[in-house]
Amino acid sequence: MDTISESTAAGPVTDHDDDPGDAYCETCQCRDVLDLVGSKWSVLVIGRLQERTHRFGELKRAVPGITQKMLTQTLRRLEHDGLVRREVLGHMRPPRVEYSLTDLGVTITEPLEAIRVWSEQYLPQVRAARRDFEAAERALG
Amino acid sequence: MDTISESTAAGPVTDHDDDPGDAYCETCQCRDVLDLVGSKWSVLVIGRLQERTHRFGELKRAVPGITQKMLTQTLRRLEHDGLVRREVLGHMRPPRVEYSLTDLGVTITEPLEAIRVWSEQYLPQVRAARRDFEAAERALG
DNA sequence: CTGAATCCACCTCGATACTG
């Protein structure tokens, strides 16, 4: 089961111990959150659940390109971190499982929205900077 | 030179072509930005440059645990994306290089601040959710 | 001082096949 070794990646960096008292660790908390929503599919899944509750298959169709494995893994992680609630409805065949945002999960959509707004406003500048940088690279050889 | 293969990771996902007209790709832009600031050291470096201009060695000391390779790589990427400006002062020995945020780089500190605020407010709940989840896991075996 | 180059362990993600 490789999902465990993959999901335990949220641990400390290595064995170098940092003093937990300086300004570095304040920012480090920010990094913890970025690991939450920074993984490839997290924001996409959260975005869908922000609209409404979804069943597993609905989510899979609503997030084009995601595999079952990655959807399962992403949902497990979000559930593990308290952002998503998983509900099994009855034990019928076929089974029915619904996913929705928790109260905590809803709160994170605000900073995510800030990122989305920034993207719309400034991503063109970023792309332009990339072109310039690469052009300058080629000019130098 | 492995820095190139590492830094070119910002490209498109894979070869499955998505219709660029649906809601999926709006969120996809958000992912692009998360790749920018979501890498391990980006927010830490940006945080330092937010305070003031730093020389390379100053940054290295100001971000405990970072290696020269990762600092160079992070700065190159931020410069490549137009968030950081690199200035070589003269050609003396030893060389002197200064890094600072561009105007574009300054703008991104706002959504980053939103994340930081969320972290301070809600990270305890996330950690609690993790403990509960893992406790429930052990209870089931 | 400011890097570049190399080697390597680990993690992430995708593809595929299988199960209740």
Place this chain on the structure above:
DNA sequence: CAGTATCGAGGTGGATTCAG
């Protein structure tokens, strides 16, 4: 329908060494 198991490619980050 909603997963789990396994394999493999590729990217990320760390340690160390070398160079202008």
